[in-house]
Amino acid sequence: MSKTITIALAGNPNAGKTTLFNTLTGARQHVGNYPGVTVEKKAGAYIFPSGEQATIVDLPGTYSLTAYSVEEVVARDYLVQEKPDVVINITDASNLERNLYLSTQLLELGVPMIIALNMIDVAQDRGITLDAQRLSDLLKVPVIPILARSGKGTPELMGNALELARKNTPWNPLHISYGEDVDLALRTMAECISEAGFMTDSYTPRWLALKYLEGDSQIQEKGRKNNPTVDAQLQEIVARVSAHLHQTMETYPEAIIADHRYGYLKSVLRQEVITHKFDIDRLHASDRIDKVLTNRFLGPLIMLGVLLGLYKFTFTYSALPVAWIETFFGWLGTILSGLLPDGHLKSMLISGVIDGMGGVLGFVPLIMFMFFGIAILEDSGYLARVAFMMDRVFRIFGLHGSSVMAYIVSGGIAGGCAVPGVMAARTLRSPRERLATLLTVSFMNCGAKLPVLALLTATFFSNNQAQLMFLLTLLAWGVALTAAKVLRLTVLRGESTPFVMELPPYRFPTFRGLLIHTWERTWQYIKKAGTTILAISILIWAMMTFPGLPKSEEEFFAQQRQEVTASADQTTEALSLKEKLAAIDTAQAGSSLRHSLAGRIGTAMESVSWLPGFDWRTNIALVGGFAAKEVIVTTLGTAYSLGETDPEANGSLAETLARDPHWNPVVALALIVFVMFYAPCFVTVVCISRESGSWKWGVFSICFNTGFAFLLATLVYQGGRALGFAG
Amino acid sequence: MPTILLREMQKDQSGTITAVKVGGELGRRIRDMGIVPGTRITIMGRAPLYDPVAIRIMGGTLTLRNSEADYIEVEPA
Ligand SMILES: Nc1nc2c(ncn2[C@@H]2O[C@H](COP(=O)(O)OP(=O)(O)O)[C@@H](O)[C@H]2O)c(=O)[nH]1
Numbered sequence: 001m002s003k004t005i006t007i008a009l010a011g012n013p014n015a016g017k018t019t020l021f022n023t024l025t026g027a028r029q030h031v032g033n034y035p036g037v038t039v040e041k042k043a044g045a046y047i048f049p050s051g052e053q054a055t056i057v058d059l060p061g062t063y064s065l066t067a068y069s070v071e072e073v074v075a076r077d078y079l080v081q082e083k084p085d086v087v088i089n090i091t092d093a094s095n096l097e098r099n100l101y102l103s104t105q106l107l108e109l110g111v112p113m114i115i116a117l118n119m120i121d122v123a124q125d126r127g128i129t130l131d132a133q134r135l136s137d138l139l140k141v142p143v144i145p146i147l148a149r150s151g152k153g154t155p156e157l158m159g160n161a162l163e164l165a166r167k168n169t170p171w172n173p174l175h176i177s178y179g180e181d182v183d184l185a186l187r188t189m190a191e192c193i194s195e196a197g198f199m200t201d202s203y204t205p206r207w208l209a210l211k212y213l214e215g216d217s218q219i220q221e222k223g224r225k226n227n228p229t230v231d232a233q234l235q236e237i238v239a240r241v242s243a244h245l246h247q248t249m250e251t252y253p254e255a256i257i258a259d260h261r262y263g264y265l266k267s268v269l270r271q272e273v274i275t276h277k278f279d280i281d282r283l284h285a286s287d288r289i290d291k292v293l294t295n296r297f298l299g300p301l302i303m304l305g306v307l308l309g310l311y312k313f314t315f316t317y318s319a320l321p322v323a324w325i326e327t328f329f330g331w332l333g334t335i336l337s338g339l340l341p342d343g344h345l346k347s348m349l350i351s352g353v354i355d356g357m358g359g360v361l362g363f364v365p366l367i368m369f370m371f372f373g374i375a376i377l378e379d380s381g382y383l384a385r386v387a388f389m390m391d392r393v394f395r396i397f398g399l400h401g402s403s404v405m406a407y408i409v410s411g412g413i414a415g416g417c418a419v420p421g422v423m424a425a426r427t428l429r430s431p432r433e434r435l436a437t438l439l440t441v442s443f444m445n446c447g448a449k450l451p452v453l454a455l456l457t458a459t460f461f462s463n464n465q466a467q468l469m470f471l472l473t474l475l476a477w478g479v480a481l482t483a484a485k486v487l488r489l490t491v492l493r494g495e496s497t498p499f500v501m502e503l504p505p506y507r508f509p510t511f512r513g514l515l516i517h518t519w520e521r522t523w524q525y526i527k528k529a530g531t532t533i534l535a536i537s538i539l540i541w542a543m544m545t546f547p548g549l550p551k552s553e554e555e556f557f558a559q560q561r562q563e564v565t566a567s568a569d570q571t572t573e574a575l576s577l578k579e580k581l582a583a584i585d586t587a588q589a590g591s592s593l594r595h596s597l598a599g600r601i602g603t604a605m606e607s608v609s610w611l612p613g614f615d616w617r618t619n620i621a622l623v624g625g626f627a628a629k630e631v632i633v634t635t636l637g638t639a640y641s642l643g644e645t646d647p648e649a650n651g652s653l654a655e656t657l658a659r660d661p662h663w664n665p666v667v668a669l670a671l672i673v674f675v676m677f678y679a680p681c682f683v684t685v686v687c688i689s690r691e692s693g694s695w696k697w698g699v700f701s702i703c704f705n706t707g708f709a710f711l712l713a714t715l716v717y718q719g720g721r722a723l724g725f726a727g
Numbered sequence: 728m729p730t731i732l733l734r735e736m737q738k739d740q741s742g743t744i745t746a747v748k749v750g751g752e753l754g755r756r757i758r759d760m761g762i763v764p765g766t767r768i769t770i771m772g773r774a775p776l777y778d779p780v781a782i783r784i785m786g787g788t789l790t791l792r793n794s795e796a797d798y799i800e801v802e803p804a
Contacts, residue, residue, distance in 0.1 A: 064759040068752060095787040098761040126786075215751065252750035258758035262766075287771065287788075296775045388790050392776035395792070498753045498795060499779055500760050503788040 005054040005165045006082070007046070010075060010106060011090035012099050013061030014504040016118040020090055020148035021058040022516055024158070029520075041074075048162055049155075057084065063098075065105040066211065067218035069429060069497075079111055080202055085165040087113040088157065093123040093130055093145070094505075096274060097265060104261050107139065109207060110173030112164050116157055117145040122505070126284065127277030138268045149510060173204055178260045182253060185241045186210060189234055198230045199223065212238055213253040286381075286505035294385055303386055307408050310373040311416065314366065314409065315447075321365035329358030348541055356537025361526070363419050363683065368522045370409055370420040374427065375517040377405075379509035383427060384501065391499060397481040398488025398496065400433040407437075411444030412477060418442040418680055422687040423525065430497030436484045438688050439701050442680035443480040445473055448629035452675045455633055459654040460668040476676060483708070491700075525687075536682050540627045543598045549591060557588045586638075593638050598623050602639075612674060612713035613667045613721075622674070628681050666720030670713040677709035731803060733768075733780070733796035741769040742801040749798035761785045762799060 011017045021029075025044025042058040059078055060071035067073050079087065089106055091099035096117070106113055117123075117132060136143040142160045146153030177183055189209035193200065199208060199222065211219040212234050223231040238253070245251050292298055333350045340346040377383040383402070391401030403425070410421025421441040428434040445453065453472060457465045488494075548554075564580045593599050594616070602619035609619050617639035624635035637653050657663045679702040680688070689698030730745050744766050747757055761784050762768075771781040771788055778793045791799075 064755070066755060066759075068756055068759070092787075095785060098785045098787055101759065101761065128786075214755065217752075250748070252754060254750060254755050255747065255758065258755070259763055262761075262763050287783075290772065290781075294772060294774065294781070300775050384790075388779060388781065389774050391792070392774060392778045498756045499790065499792045500753075500756050500762075500795060501790050502760070503781055503790055505788075 005052060005086070005162070006057065006084040007054050007086045007088060007161055007165075008057045008059055008078065008082075008084040009088050009090060010059045010079070010102070011061060012063055012092065012102060012502075014502060015061070015090045015092045015099060016148040017058060017061055017090050018517075019510070019513060020088075020116070020118065020146070020154070021056060022513060023148055023151045023154060025056055029516075046158070048158060050162070052162065054161075054165075057082075063102060065102070065109065066214050067216045069431070071429070073218050079106075079109060083171075085112065085168070086161045087111045088116055088161060089113050090116045090118050090148070093117040093120050094126055094128060096123075096128075096130065097262075097269060100265050100269075101261060103139070104174075104176070104265060107141070107174040108176065108210070110171035110204070112167075112169060112171070113141055114157065114160050114164065115139070115141055115143045116148075116153075117143060118148050120145045121147060126282075129275045129277070131273050134271065135268070135273045138271060138273070171204075173207060175206065176260055176264050178257055181241060181245060182213065182256050182260075185213065185237055185253075189213075189237050192230065192233055192237075196227065196230045199226055209234070210257070213241065214257055215254055284505060289506050290385070290503075293382070294389060299385075299389055303389055306377070306382065307386075307404070308413070310370075310377065311408055311413050313373050314370045314420070315416065318365040318369040322362055325362050325365065326358065329354055329361075344545070347545060348538065351545075352538040352541035353534065355541075356534050363417070364522060364526060366417055367420050367423065367525050368518055370424065371521045372514060372518045374405065374424060375514045376509055378427060379507070379513060379517070381504045381506045384503050387501065388503065395496065397485045398433070398492075399436055399481075399484055400428055400430050400497070400499070402428045403433065403437040403484075406441045407444060407477075407480065410441035411446040411449075413473075416444060417446045417448070418444065418684045419525075419687055421446075422684060422691055423521065425691065426521075432488065432492045432494050433497060435692055435697065436487045436492050438692055439487060439697065439704070440480045440484045442684050442688075442701065442705065443476055443483060443677055445476050445676060446629065448681065449675055451630065452625075452632045453672055455654060455657075456668045456672050459658050460663075460665045472672065472676065475673075479677060536686075537627065540598075540624070543601075544593060544596050544624065546597060547595065549588070549595050553591060553595075557584055557591075560584050589638055590640070593620060593635075608710075611718070612670045612710060613717040614671065614674075614713075615662055618671060622678065625675070626679055626682055628683070629675070632675065664725075666717055666725050669720065670717035673716055674709045674713040677705055677712060679706045679709075729802070730800045733782075733791070733799040733801055734793050736770050736801060736803070738770050738772055740803060741767065742803040743767050744799060745802050746800040747798060748800065753795065754798075757791075757795070757798070760789055761787070762789070767804075768801065 009017050009021055021042065021044060024046050028046075029042060029044040040060075044056050044058075046054040046056050048054065057078070059075040062072045062075050064072060065076045065079075067076070078084075087106060089103050091103065103113075103115055115135070117130060120130070123130065130145070132143045132145050142164070144153055144157045144160060146157055148154075178186065186206060186209045189212065190205035192198075193205040193208055198205075203211075208219065208223075212223070215238075220231070220235075223234065241253055245253060245256065293302055333354050336349055336354065337346060340349065374383070377386070383405070386404060387401030389401070390404045394401055394403050405427060406421045406425040408416065409424050410416050410418045418441055421444070422438055425434055425437045425441070428437060453469065457468050461468050549557075561581060561584055564577065564584065594603070598620055599616070601623060603616040605619045606614075606616050609615070614622070617636060620639050621632045621635040625632040633653065640653065640656050657668075679685070685698045685702060688701050689695045692698075731742075736742065744762060744764050746764055747754065747762060749757065766784060769783040771783050773780050774790075779790045780793065780796055781788055781790045
């Protein structure tokens, strides 16, 4: 049995890489992350008809192999370090010249490769004919026309891959001439590199020299660490050539290099490889659609409709399965509570484990529906148009046009959810803009904050509830965008990432592609969020349970129960006895909560929380709200010893608050703004950490948001009091 | 032949790129996407707020912000 062959798929974004990968590997895929970065690493198994096995690795889509974003670095590092047996370079035949730019760089690297000409159907429709054999002769690599969608041509493609893998030829870098100045510099630098043995175990000297000239920051950094003297020598040559080129031709080494690569391609393609039947500027069907969809007036209107539609779709259709899951976990809780004896174990299993798992899995339908919707927009090509239309607005705040999706899903239209919102930020490719989006989407009014807002506005602002809720939505947008701007001016300072982006032609997404896309991302959520959240959920349960009431108080409540039961024997009916017992239970729950660690924290926090006007009850509720914002209303109920408070029908809590002398509209408003902007719930925090690749950002979001919310709430409370509204 | 900046081109106007006057990451990115001297481009349209701009190049469509288009000189056809 021979060893497993490794085949890497490389290509431009939108060339059909994912489609080919799915066609080849079917369901035998495995998704992970490249170490240290959030780029997905997808690998799958393929079995040749002859029985040999191959692992297929789907590299991130890139336009180049020079470090620009993480995608390029990941793709290149994989090729150089893992040295796959064969690289399949998938290209879009309808846009070949641009696509071959990456192929040229792969040739220069020298990997054993095959070019797959994908989308020949599209090329044909556009009147483009390609001579694959001729291209193959000129580039000296196999060129195979395929249709990734239907799998046409893939047996031949894989046959060639197997043959190439068996030959096991050494890497054979292509040398392109870059003109006198650059060639001379390259030679000098390559000699210098060879002599010093400078990183030659990983790279060939000429390739390394080329990357230095291209100003590849990642390679230069590696070089500096590896051998500062050689690095300095090379940098000096680069500086000299750059200065010379700038003086004589007002140009840059990287410009000369790119020009010559395209020149090389043009010289190849000119030799009757491509023939166009129609004028190149002819409008494609896609362009005609764009005339409407990105029209100055119609475009934004349609976009609003589409985004509203996505939102409705996600939150309306997922409501039912979400309810099923809730019912299921409720049922599981009831069963367990019947089976287990009263005690801490039962309490932990029900309030910690089951509620925690229910919390994680409850989001699953939401995430699935959202990713399905986004997959449609992404695969059809519409998402790129949204970014195109929104970019001007979002750029003002240091964000990117693609950020809009994450904000809307998170609750830009009140009632969303930050968890899928954070995950929607994946469609952003610019790191700083993406991080700024990740960290600010949780300011939106998600569905879980709504019960709190509804309770407080109904109780204290019943005359203007609708207007106030609308104002709060606007406030959320204002705060989120301003916060993004502040972040981009401080911790995430830096140039905005270039917007140069492709508008892919509109295409009908395939159902299978959509399903794979959706399932992959949903499964990752379950896997990653599940473990962490279970732990935190148990922790929060423990905080709200321990330490229990002291013996004396337990006895006090037990004694009360006895008294009530004893007196009931003679006079009262069973029903009122039950009521009285329940009242004692809730009173005890209230005392226990206050006595618990969470309660003590809440009480201790009064030393600062008087600033925004919160008492210990509110504090406990806010601590509980970190588990899930829905909990705020219920915990407040328990703290006021109201027993189980139904968040939907919070009549009694509203009455209590309205009567309580501590509460007034100013306190209510301060609490509203605090709840809107303080620490995201921990599911969101976990997602932020996962998506940003570091716990640092999760912790940052807790501190930053809470600090900001505290400031704003204090301002509201103290300001309101000073103006005499607290009457 | 007079050249103009890409920003100044009208919708549906075509031309040939004569120079890309930017280096560094942006310069590399622009060239990676096929924006190099000698290439023919056509303005496909602009976003509702007049920025970014969409151009047809080498059979595909790209978008650029106006601030990025300012580095690109074109000889109108
Ligand atoms: N007409 C046609 N469309 C294709 C073909 N292969 C892929 N596509 C479509 O091209 C789009 C982009 O493909 P995808 O695999 O997501 O590209 P990636 O970005 O390279 O992974 C999807 O909508 C595919 O359905 C093909 O051979 N013919």
